[in-house]
Amino acid sequence: MSAIARGAGAAPGTNTPAGETRPLLELKDVHTHIGAYHILHGVDLTVPAGQVTMLLGRNGAGKTTTLRTIMGLWKASQGNVRFDGEAAGGPGVRVSPPDMARRGVAYVPENMGIFADLSVKENILLAARGAANASQLDTARLEWIFGFFPALRKFWLHPAGKLSGGQKQMLAVARAIIEPRRLLLIDEPSKGLAPAIVQNMIDAFIELKQAATTILLVEQNFNFARQVGDRVAVMDDGRVVHAGGMAQLAEDEALQMRLLGLSLGSHQ
Structure with a gap:
């Protein structure tokens, strides 16, 4: 049994078995402003427990801002963020990054930190x-x-x-x-990695998923996304414009072209 599988099971403080798809994280009508710039324009996102949700979209679509808003690094100016049923962001909600870390959320930024x-x-x-x-x-x-x-x-x-x-x-x-973490927020983990190490990272995330770890993952490597993701949310212009199964998106080239402007088959 792997080192992570030993910790698999119900989330601390709950009676929910591993693998059940209750929402662990929910964003409803989330808006985020950074200075004078309105970046998120009403994000609705559900991240089921024990699954890997891929957050895809063109550069500048708002993916990194979404992760940073969830973590409390930027404050939602409208809407609400709920983690495990409890308020975790929105007007009047004071939740800091250390608070989120204490709740079991880990964040890997694009700049690695x-x-x-x-x-x-x-x-x-x-x-x-x-x-x-x-x-x-x-x-x-x-x-x-x-x-x-x-x-x-x-x-x-x-x-x-x-x-x-x-x-x-x-x-x-x-x-x-x-x-072990309740939720991993990871921004482009394969960036700058050699193909062999990318595959190692894919294998690591697959094992984490088998241990019922919940992951929200931004990734530009679509082969990575196809292998790891259970569900997918596609962002454009600060909104989620599509949400569904990762397998469905991977099999539908017309949908890929409409949402992402490219075919996943061309990014093996």
């Missing part, structure tokens, strides 16, 4: 809330991560700032999954 002056080991340890030192890390889970990202073992004691771009991306994802 690692600490360049700290070692790989220290970056991982900071993300492991239950470990005061490296000896308290979940060894089986760490070995599971090393199996997908062997460079992290090799450069365990090296400053993270000295890693290549792809290695930094591996570290950013490893930080998010070093402990």
